Amino acid sequence: MLAQSRSSGAPRAHPQRGPFRPGQLIPARARLETRALAQAFRLFDALVMATLCVIAASLTPRTTSQLSAVVPFALSAAVLLLALYCLNAYAFTHRETLARHLLRVTAAIGASALIGTTLPLVMDSSWRLEGETLWVLLAAPSVLLGLHAAWWTIIARGRSQGRLTPNVVVVGATANAQHLVEAAMRTGEINILGIFDDRLERAPNEVLGVPVLGDTSALIDHRIMPYVDRVVIAVTSTAETRVQALVSKLEVLPNPLSLFIDVGRDADRDAAVSRIADAAIAELSGAKIDARKAFVKRLQDLVVTLAGLVVAAPVMAIVAVTVRLDSPGPIFFRQRRHGFNNEEILVWKFRSMRHDMTDTALRLQVSADDDRVTRVGKFIRKTSLDELPQLFNVLRGEMSIVGPRPHAIGMKTGDVESAKLVAQYAHRHRMKPGVTGWAAIKGSRGPVDTPELVRERVALDVDYIERQSFWLDLYIIVMTIPCLLGDRSTVR
Structure with a gap:
Protein backbone atom coordinates (compact mmCIF):
# COMPACT_ATOMS: atom_id res chain seq x y z
CA MET A 1 0.00 0.00 0.00
CA LEU A 2 1.08 3.56 -0.67
CA ALA A 3 1.88 5.71 2.32
CA GLN A 4 -0.87 7.97 3.63
CA SER A 5 -1.15 11.22 1.66
CA ARG A 6 -1.26 14.77 2.92
CA SER A 7 -4.13 17.10 2.38
CA SER A 8 -1.88 20.10 1.80
CA GLY A 9 -0.11 20.86 -1.46
CA ALA A 10 2.57 22.95 0.24
CA PRO A 11 6.28 22.24 -0.42
CA ARG A 12 7.63 19.34 1.56
CA ALA A 13 10.84 18.92 3.51
CA HIS A 14 12.51 15.56 3.01
CA PRO A 15 15.41 14.82 5.35
CA GLN A 16 15.51 11.21 4.13
CA ARG A 17 17.64 10.47 1.12
CA GLY A 18 15.69 7.42 0.04
CA PRO A 19 16.92 3.85 -0.54
CA PHE A 20 18.55 4.60 -3.91
CA ARG A 21 20.43 7.84 -3.23
CA PRO A 22 24.18 7.27 -3.89
CA GLY A 23 26.75 8.67 -1.49
CA GLN A 24 27.70 11.32 -4.03
CA LEU A 25 25.54 12.67 -6.84
CA ILE A 26 27.37 12.63 -10.17
CA PRO A 27 26.23 14.97 -12.99
CA ALA A 28 24.51 13.14 -15.83
CA ARG A 29 27.26 14.22 -18.26
CA ALA A 30 29.81 12.24 -16.22
CA ARG A 31 27.79 9.04 -16.15
CA LEU A 32 29.28 5.97 -17.86
CA GLU A 33 27.47 2.98 -19.35
CA THR A 34 28.22 -0.48 -17.96
CA ARG A 35 27.60 -1.95 -21.41
CA ALA A 36 30.16 0.35 -23.04
CA LEU A 37 32.74 -0.48 -20.37
CA ALA A 38 32.07 -4.21 -20.81
CA GLN A 39 32.71 -3.91 -24.55
CA ALA A 40 36.01 -2.19 -23.81
CA PHE A 41 36.94 -4.96 -21.36
CA ARG A 42 36.09 -7.59 -23.97
CA LEU A 43 38.30 -5.89 -26.54
CA PHE A 44 41.17 -5.67 -24.05
CA ASP A 45 40.80 -9.38 -23.21
CA ALA A 46 41.00 -10.21 -26.92
CA LEU A 47 44.16 -8.14 -27.35
CA VAL A 48 45.82 -9.78 -24.34
CA MET A 49 44.90 -13.31 -25.49
CA ALA A 50 46.09 -12.56 -29.03
CA THR A 51 49.41 -11.33 -27.65
CA LEU A 52 49.86 -14.46 -25.53
CA CYS A 53 49.04 -16.65 -28.56
CA VAL A 54 51.68 -14.93 -30.67
CA ILE A 55 54.26 -15.34 -27.89
CA ALA A 56 53.38 -19.02 -27.37
CA ALA A 57 53.49 -19.77 -31.12
CA SER A 58 56.85 -18.03 -31.50
CA LEU A 59 58.31 -20.15 -28.66
CA THR A 60 57.03 -23.46 -30.05
CA PRO A 61 59.93 -25.70 -31.28
CA ARG A 62 60.26 -25.63 -35.06
CA THR A 63 60.22 -29.43 -35.23
CA THR A 64 56.48 -29.06 -35.79
CA SER A 65 54.90 -27.58 -38.89
CA GLN A 66 54.16 -23.84 -38.97
CA LEU A 67 50.42 -24.49 -39.19
CA SER A 68 50.31 -26.84 -36.20
CA ALA A 69 52.31 -24.28 -34.21
CA VAL A 70 49.79 -21.48 -34.71
CA VAL A 71 46.33 -23.04 -35.13
CA PRO A 72 45.95 -24.64 -31.65
CA PHE A 73 46.74 -21.38 -29.86
CA ALA A 74 44.53 -19.26 -32.11
CA LEU A 75 41.62 -21.69 -31.84
CA SER A 76 41.98 -21.94 -28.06
CA ALA A 77 41.87 -18.15 -27.76
CA ALA A 78 38.79 -17.98 -30.00
CA VAL A 79 37.02 -20.65 -27.95
CA LEU A 80 37.95 -18.84 -24.75
CA LEU A 81 36.50 -15.51 -25.91
CA LEU A 82 33.36 -17.20 -27.25
CA ALA A 83 32.90 -19.11 -23.99
CA LEU A 84 33.32 -15.92 -21.96
CA TYR A 85 30.57 -14.30 -24.03
CA CYS A 86 28.22 -17.31 -23.87
CA LEU A 87 28.69 -17.62 -20.11
CA ASN A 88 27.76 -13.92 -19.65
CA ALA A 89 31.16 -13.04 -18.26
CA TYR A 90 30.67 -9.50 -19.61
CA ALA A 91 27.17 -9.00 -18.16
CA PHE A 92 28.38 -7.77 -14.74
CA THR A 93 24.92 -8.05 -13.22
CA HIS A 94 24.28 -5.96 -10.16
CA ARG A 95 24.03 -8.75 -7.58
CA GLU A 96 26.79 -11.01 -8.90
CA THR A 97 29.62 -11.59 -6.43
CA LEU A 98 33.28 -11.62 -7.44
CA ALA A 99 33.52 -15.35 -6.67
CA ARG A 100 30.59 -16.17 -8.95
CA HIS A 101 31.99 -14.00 -11.72
CA LEU A 102 35.40 -15.68 -11.54
CA LEU A 103 33.65 -19.06 -11.61
CA ARG A 104 32.23 -18.14 -15.03
CA VAL A 105 35.71 -17.18 -16.21
CA THR A 106 37.15 -20.45 -14.90
CA ALA A 107 34.53 -22.43 -16.82
CA ALA A 108 35.48 -20.60 -20.01
CA ILE A 109 39.16 -21.33 -19.37
CA GLY A 110 38.33 -25.02 -18.94
CA ALA A 111 36.57 -25.15 -22.33
CA SER A 112 39.51 -23.43 -23.97
CA ALA A 113 42.06 -25.75 -22.31
CA LEU A 114 40.19 -28.81 -23.55
CA ILE A 115 40.45 -27.60 -27.15
CA GLY A 116 44.04 -26.46 -26.67
CA THR A 117 45.28 -29.85 -25.47
CA THR A 118 43.36 -32.21 -27.77
CA LEU A 119 43.51 -30.41 -31.12
CA PRO A 120 47.33 -30.38 -31.47
CA LEU A 121 47.51 -34.15 -30.92
CA VAL A 122 44.91 -34.68 -33.66
CA MET A 123 46.83 -32.43 -36.05
CA ASP A 124 50.34 -33.66 -35.21
CA SER A 125 51.02 -36.58 -32.87
CA SER A 126 54.60 -35.38 -32.31
CA TRP A 127 53.41 -32.05 -30.94
CA ARG A 128 54.57 -31.37 -27.37
CA LEU A 129 54.27 -28.52 -24.91
CA GLU A 130 57.60 -27.75 -23.29
CA GLY A 131 59.93 -25.02 -22.08
CA GLU A 132 58.85 -21.38 -22.28
CA THR A 133 55.72 -22.23 -24.29
CA LEU A 134 54.35 -24.26 -21.39
CA TRP A 135 54.98 -21.42 -18.96
CA VAL A 136 53.18 -18.91 -21.20
CA LEU A 137 50.11 -21.13 -21.45
CA LEU A 138 50.09 -21.80 -17.71
CA ALA A 139 50.28 -18.06 -17.04
CA ALA A 140 47.35 -17.23 -19.36
CA PRO A 141 44.54 -18.36 -16.94
CA SER A 142 46.06 -16.33 -14.11
CA VAL A 143 46.31 -13.27 -16.34
CA LEU A 144 42.68 -13.60 -17.42
CA LEU A 145 41.40 -14.17 -13.89
CA GLY A 146 43.38 -11.15 -12.73
CA LEU A 147 41.92 -9.01 -15.50
CA HIS A 148 38.36 -10.02 -14.67
CA ALA A 149 38.90 -9.42 -10.97
CA ALA A 150 39.97 -5.89 -12.00
CA TRP A 151 36.96 -5.48 -14.34
CA TRP A 152 34.54 -6.59 -11.62
CA THR A 153 36.14 -4.18 -9.12
CA ILE A 154 35.93 -1.25 -11.55
CA ILE A 155 32.25 -1.94 -12.20
CA ALA A 156 31.45 -2.36 -8.49
CA ARG A 157 33.29 0.83 -7.55
CA GLY A 158 31.66 2.76 -10.38
CA ARG A 159 28.23 1.69 -9.18
CA SER A 160 28.97 2.57 -5.56
CA GLN A 161 30.14 6.03 -6.67
CA GLY A 162 27.02 6.57 -8.78
CA ARG A 163 28.93 6.70 -12.09
CA LEU A 164 27.46 3.58 -13.67
CA GLY A 286 14.35 14.43 -25.27
CA ALA A 287 17.52 13.80 -27.22
CA LYS A 288 18.14 10.17 -28.16
CA ILE A 289 21.14 8.77 -26.32
CA ASP A 290 23.79 7.06 -28.43
CA ALA A 291 26.71 5.88 -26.30
CA ARG A 292 28.94 5.24 -29.33
CA LYS A 293 28.29 8.69 -30.78
CA ALA A 294 28.92 10.26 -27.36
CA PHE A 295 32.23 8.38 -27.07
CA VAL A 296 33.34 9.53 -30.53
CA LYS A 297 32.39 13.12 -29.71
CA ARG A 298 34.33 13.00 -26.44
CA LEU A 299 37.37 11.53 -28.21
CA GLN A 300 37.13 14.27 -30.83
CA ASP A 301 36.94 16.88 -28.06
CA LEU A 302 40.07 15.57 -26.35
CA VAL A 303 42.13 15.33 -29.55
CA VAL A 304 41.14 18.81 -30.78
CA THR A 305 41.52 20.38 -27.34
CA LEU A 306 44.98 18.96 -26.65
CA ALA A 307 46.15 20.00 -30.13
CA GLY A 308 44.55 23.42 -29.64
CA LEU A 309 46.26 23.96 -26.29
CA VAL A 310 49.65 23.13 -27.78
CA VAL A 311 49.14 25.60 -30.63
CA ALA A 312 47.43 28.29 -28.55
CA ALA A 313 49.71 28.17 -25.48
CA PRO A 314 52.01 31.05 -26.64
CA VAL A 315 48.99 33.16 -27.62
CA MET A 316 47.29 32.50 -24.29
CA ALA A 317 50.44 33.52 -22.43
CA ILE A 318 50.62 36.83 -24.37
CA VAL A 319 46.92 37.52 -23.80
CA ALA A 320 47.28 36.80 -20.07
CA VAL A 321 50.15 39.29 -19.74
CA THR A 322 48.39 42.03 -21.73
CA VAL A 323 45.15 41.62 -19.75
CA ARG A 324 47.09 41.98 -16.51
CA LEU A 325 48.98 45.07 -17.71
CA ASP A 326 45.97 46.77 -19.32
CA SER A 327 43.77 47.16 -16.24
CA PRO A 328 43.78 46.14 -12.57
CA GLY A 329 42.06 42.90 -11.71
CA PRO A 330 42.38 39.16 -12.27
CA ILE A 331 43.45 37.66 -15.58
CA PHE A 332 40.50 35.29 -15.80
CA PHE A 333 36.79 35.93 -15.61
CA ARG A 334 34.63 33.10 -14.23
CA GLN A 335 30.89 32.92 -14.63
CA ARG A 336 28.23 30.37 -13.75
CA ARG A 337 26.43 29.17 -16.83
CA HIS A 338 24.07 26.37 -17.79
CA GLY A 339 25.61 23.12 -19.03
CA PHE A 340 24.22 19.71 -19.93
CA ASN A 341 20.82 19.00 -18.32
CA ASN A 342 20.81 22.52 -16.82
CA GLU A 343 23.87 21.71 -14.70
CA GLU A 344 25.55 24.83 -13.34
CA ILE A 345 29.15 25.00 -14.56
CA LEU A 346 31.86 27.59 -14.01
CA VAL A 347 33.00 28.83 -17.43
CA TRP A 348 36.45 30.40 -17.79
CA LYS A 349 37.35 33.33 -20.06
CA PHE A 350 40.07 35.95 -20.23
CA ARG A 351 38.78 39.07 -18.49
CA SER A 352 37.71 41.65 -21.07
CA MET A 353 35.86 44.10 -18.79
CA ARG A 354 36.92 46.44 -16.06
CA HIS A 355 36.97 44.42 -12.87
CA ASP A 356 34.84 46.91 -10.89
CA MET A 357 32.16 46.91 -13.63
CA THR A 358 31.98 43.17 -14.32
CA ASP A 359 28.44 41.78 -14.56
CA THR A 360 28.80 38.12 -13.54
CA ALA A 361 25.06 37.51 -13.90
CA LEU A 362 25.01 39.04 -17.41
CA ARG A 363 21.84 40.93 -16.66
CA LEU A 364 23.07 43.63 -19.04
CA GLN A 365 24.48 42.18 -22.27
CA VAL A 366 27.43 43.81 -24.03
CA SER A 367 26.60 46.57 -26.52
CA ALA A 368 28.61 48.45 -29.13
CA ASP A 369 31.11 50.90 -27.58
CA ASP A 370 30.38 49.48 -24.13
CA ASP A 371 32.53 51.50 -21.71
CA ARG A 372 32.86 48.47 -19.44
CA VAL A 373 35.11 46.73 -21.99
CA THR A 374 38.85 47.45 -21.71
CA ARG A 375 41.15 48.28 -24.64
CA VAL A 376 42.63 44.77 -24.68
CA GLY A 377 39.15 43.42 -24.02
CA LYS A 378 37.81 44.92 -27.26
CA PHE A 379 40.50 43.13 -29.25
CA ILE A 380 40.24 39.72 -27.59
CA ARG A 381 36.43 39.80 -27.77
CA LYS A 382 36.52 40.76 -31.45
CA THR A 383 38.90 37.89 -32.22
CA SER A 384 37.28 35.52 -29.68
CA LEU A 385 40.65 35.02 -27.98
CA ASP A 386 38.86 35.60 -24.68
CA GLU A 387 37.17 32.20 -25.18
CA LEU A 388 40.43 30.17 -25.25
CA PRO A 389 40.41 29.26 -21.52
CA GLN A 390 37.19 27.33 -22.19
CA LEU A 391 39.43 24.61 -23.61
CA PHE A 392 40.05 23.69 -19.96
CA ASN A 393 36.27 23.35 -19.48
CA VAL A 394 36.35 20.89 -22.39
CA LEU A 395 39.13 18.87 -20.77
CA ARG A 396 37.07 18.68 -17.57
CA GLY A 397 34.14 17.29 -19.56
CA GLU A 398 31.86 20.24 -18.75
CA MET A 399 31.87 21.55 -22.32
CA SER A 400 32.46 20.27 -25.83
CA ILE A 401 34.36 21.86 -28.70
CA VAL A 402 31.09 22.06 -30.66
CA GLY A 403 27.70 22.65 -29.11
CA PRO A 404 25.23 25.36 -28.12
CA ARG A 405 27.02 28.34 -26.58
CA PRO A 406 26.64 28.38 -22.77
CA HIS A 407 24.44 31.25 -21.60
CA ALA A 408 24.71 32.86 -18.19
CA ILE A 409 22.16 31.73 -15.62
CA GLY A 410 19.39 34.33 -15.45
CA MET A 411 20.62 36.13 -18.60
CA LYS A 412 18.15 38.83 -19.63
CA THR A 413 16.96 40.08 -22.99
CA GLY A 414 15.76 43.56 -22.17
CA ASP A 415 13.85 43.25 -18.91
CA VAL A 416 12.83 39.63 -19.48
CA GLU A 417 14.84 36.51 -18.63
CA SER A 418 15.91 35.02 -21.98
CA ALA A 419 14.79 31.50 -21.00
CA LYS A 420 11.21 32.77 -20.63
CA LEU A 421 11.00 33.93 -24.25
CA VAL A 422 11.13 30.49 -25.89
CA ALA A 423 9.28 27.43 -24.61
CA GLN A 424 11.99 25.12 -25.99
CA TYR A 425 14.88 27.14 -24.50
CA ALA A 426 16.02 24.28 -22.23
CA HIS A 427 16.22 21.94 -25.25
CA ARG A 428 19.58 23.55 -26.03
CA HIS A 429 20.84 21.95 -22.79
CA ARG A 430 20.28 18.43 -24.11
CA MET A 431 23.91 18.49 -25.20
CA LYS A 432 27.05 19.87 -23.60
CA PRO A 433 27.64 23.55 -24.41
CA GLY A 434 30.37 24.26 -26.94
CA VAL A 435 33.30 26.62 -27.48
CA THR A 436 31.89 27.08 -30.99
CA GLY A 437 28.71 25.87 -32.61
CA TRP A 438 26.27 25.69 -35.50
CA ALA A 439 24.64 28.98 -34.46
CA ALA A 440 28.05 30.67 -34.33
CA ILE A 441 28.98 29.87 -37.93
CA LYS A 442 25.44 30.74 -39.08
CA GLY A 443 25.76 34.31 -37.85
CA SER A 444 24.06 34.01 -34.44
CA ARG A 445 26.95 35.33 -32.37
CA GLY A 446 27.26 37.88 -29.63
CA PRO A 447 24.38 39.28 -27.56
CA VAL A 448 20.82 38.05 -27.97
CA ASP A 449 19.19 41.34 -26.98
CA THR A 450 15.85 40.94 -28.75
CA PRO A 451 13.24 38.17 -28.53
CA GLU A 452 13.76 37.45 -32.24
CA LEU A 453 17.48 36.85 -31.73
CA VAL A 454 16.77 34.52 -28.79
CA ARG A 455 14.35 32.47 -30.91
CA GLU A 456 16.83 32.32 -33.79
CA ARG A 457 19.64 31.15 -31.48
CA VAL A 458 17.48 28.46 -29.87
CA ALA A 459 16.21 27.24 -33.27
CA LEU A 460 19.77 26.87 -34.59
CA ASP A 461 20.92 25.11 -31.40
CA VAL A 462 18.05 22.61 -31.48
CA ASP A 463 18.66 22.02 -35.21
CA TYR A 464 22.31 21.19 -34.43
CA ILE A 465 21.40 18.80 -31.59
CA GLU A 466 19.05 16.88 -33.89
CA ARG A 467 21.67 16.64 -36.67
CA GLN A 468 24.88 16.25 -34.65
CA SER A 469 27.52 13.97 -36.12
CA PHE A 470 31.31 13.64 -36.25
CA TRP A 471 31.45 15.15 -39.73
CA LEU A 472 29.14 18.05 -38.91
CA ASP A 473 31.30 18.86 -35.87
CA LEU A 474 34.43 18.72 -38.02
CA TYR A 475 32.82 21.08 -40.56
CA ILE A 476 31.87 23.55 -37.79
CA ILE A 477 35.40 23.45 -36.34
CA VAL A 478 36.95 24.14 -39.79
CA MET A 479 34.48 26.95 -40.55
CA THR A 480 34.76 28.71 -37.19
CA ILE A 481 37.92 30.75 -37.83
CA PRO A 482 36.96 32.08 -41.30
CA CYS A 483 33.46 32.92 -40.03
CA LEU A 484 34.87 34.85 -37.06
CA LEU A 485 37.51 36.68 -39.11
CA GLY A 486 34.99 37.58 -41.81
CA ASP A 487 32.50 39.05 -39.34
CA ARG A 488 33.36 42.60 -38.37
CA SER A 489 29.86 43.79 -37.51
CA THR A 490 28.75 41.50 -34.67
CA VAL A 491 29.17 42.90 -31.19
CA ARG A 492 31.23 40.48 -29.11
Missing part, protein backbone atom coordinates in the same frame (compact mmCIF):
# COMPACT_ATOMS: atom_id res chain seq x y z
CA THR A 165 23.88 3.40 -12.40
CA PRO A 166 21.43 5.74 -14.16
CA ASN A 167 19.52 8.16 -11.96
CA VAL A 168 15.83 8.67 -12.67
CA VAL A 169 12.93 10.56 -11.15
CA VAL A 170 9.38 9.31 -11.40
CA VAL A 171 6.29 11.39 -12.17
CA GLY A 172 3.17 10.07 -10.48
CA ALA A 173 3.01 8.67 -6.93
CA THR A 174 0.87 5.80 -8.19
CA ALA A 175 0.63 2.04 -7.89
CA ASN A 176 2.67 1.93 -11.10
CA ALA A 177 5.38 3.93 -9.36
CA GLN A 178 5.36 1.46 -6.47
CA HIS A 179 5.80 -1.46 -8.88
CA LEU A 180 8.66 0.40 -10.59
CA VAL A 181 10.38 1.02 -7.23
CA GLU A 182 9.99 -2.64 -6.28
CA ALA A 183 11.52 -3.76 -9.59
CA ALA A 184 14.38 -1.29 -9.21
CA MET A 185 15.08 -2.67 -5.73
CA ARG A 186 15.18 -6.21 -7.11
CA THR A 187 17.44 -5.48 -10.05
CA GLY A 188 19.55 -2.58 -8.76
CA GLU A 189 19.86 -1.30 -12.33
CA ILE A 190 18.52 2.22 -11.72
CA ASN A 191 18.51 4.72 -8.86
CA ILE A 192 15.14 6.38 -8.26
CA LEU A 193 16.09 9.66 -6.59
CA GLY A 194 12.60 10.98 -6.00
CA ILE A 195 8.97 11.16 -7.09
CA PHE A 196 6.97 14.16 -8.27
CA ASP A 197 3.20 14.25 -8.65
CA ASP A 198 0.92 16.61 -10.56
CA ARG A 199 -1.75 15.95 -7.94
CA LEU A 200 0.36 16.68 -4.89
CA GLU A 201 -2.55 17.13 -2.50
CA ARG A 202 -3.44 13.45 -3.01
CA ALA A 203 0.13 12.15 -3.04
CA PRO A 204 1.84 10.28 -0.16
CA ASN A 205 5.00 11.57 1.52
CA GLU A 206 6.97 8.63 0.14
CA VAL A 207 6.66 5.43 -1.85
CA LEU A 208 8.59 2.52 -0.30
CA GLY A 209 11.05 5.03 1.16
CA VAL A 210 11.49 7.08 -2.04
CA PRO A 211 10.51 10.66 -1.10
CA VAL A 212 7.82 12.62 -2.94
CA LEU A 213 9.71 15.88 -3.60
CA GLY A 214 6.94 18.09 -4.96
CA ASP A 215 4.63 18.68 -7.90
CA THR A 216 5.55 18.84 -11.58
CA SER A 217 6.17 22.59 -11.41
CA ALA A 218 8.80 21.93 -8.74
CA LEU A 219 10.30 19.21 -10.96
CA ILE A 220 11.09 21.60 -13.81
CA ASP A 221 13.42 23.78 -11.72
CA HIS A 222 14.47 21.28 -9.05
CA ARG A 223 18.16 21.31 -8.12
CA ILE A 224 18.36 17.53 -8.49
CA MET A 225 17.62 17.58 -12.24
CA PRO A 226 21.24 18.03 -13.50
CA TYR A 227 21.97 14.65 -11.88
CA VAL A 228 18.97 12.92 -13.49
CA ASP A 229 19.44 10.81 -16.63
CA ARG A 230 15.75 10.22 -17.32
CA VAL A 231 12.27 11.27 -16.21
CA VAL A 232 9.82 8.37 -16.12
CA ILE A 233 6.06 8.92 -16.14
CA ALA A 234 4.46 6.17 -14.06
CA VAL A 235 0.86 7.29 -14.49
CA THR A 236 -1.49 4.57 -15.78
CA SER A 237 -1.09 4.59 -19.56
CA THR A 238 -4.86 4.32 -20.05
CA ALA A 239 -5.24 7.79 -18.51
CA GLU A 240 -4.43 9.31 -21.88
CA THR A 241 -5.54 12.87 -21.09
CA ARG A 242 -3.37 13.02 -17.97
CA VAL A 243 -0.37 11.51 -19.78
CA GLN A 244 -0.70 14.00 -22.64
CA ALA A 245 -0.95 16.90 -20.20
CA LEU A 246 2.19 15.73 -18.37
CA VAL A 247 4.14 15.26 -21.60
CA SER A 248 3.09 18.71 -22.80
CA LYS A 249 4.25 20.28 -19.53
CA LEU A 250 7.49 18.32 -19.14
CA GLU A 251 8.75 18.33 -22.73
CA VAL A 252 10.48 21.63 -22.00
CA LEU A 253 12.98 19.68 -19.87
CA PRO A 254 16.38 18.81 -21.36
CA ASN A 255 16.16 15.40 -19.64
CA PRO A 256 14.80 12.49 -21.73
CA LEU A 257 11.18 11.65 -20.92
CA SER A 258 9.79 8.09 -20.95
CA LEU A 259 6.59 6.22 -20.10
CA PHE A 260 6.58 3.18 -17.81
CA ILE A 261 3.84 0.74 -18.78
CA ASP A 262 3.12 -1.89 -16.11
CA VAL A 263 1.89 -5.20 -17.53
CA GLY A 264 1.49 -6.86 -14.13
CA ARG A 265 4.31 -9.45 -13.99
CA ASP A 266 7.54 -9.09 -11.99
CA ALA A 267 9.66 -10.44 -14.86
CA ASP A 268 8.22 -7.83 -17.24
CA ARG A 269 8.70 -5.07 -14.68
CA ASP A 270 12.34 -6.10 -14.22
CA ALA A 271 12.78 -6.09 -18.00
CA ALA A 272 11.30 -2.58 -18.14
CA VAL A 273 13.82 -1.42 -15.54
CA SER A 274 16.61 -2.87 -17.70
CA ARG A 275 15.24 -0.98 -20.70
CA ILE A 276 15.20 2.24 -18.70
CA ALA A 277 18.81 1.60 -17.66
CA ASP A 278 19.75 0.96 -21.30
CA ALA A 279 17.73 3.99 -22.51
CA ALA A 280 15.65 1.66 -24.71
CA ILE A 281 12.18 2.36 -23.32
CA ALA A 282 9.32 4.20 -25.05
CA GLU A 283 10.70 7.69 -25.74
CA LEU A 284 8.29 10.61 -25.34
CA SER A 285 10.71 13.52 -25.67
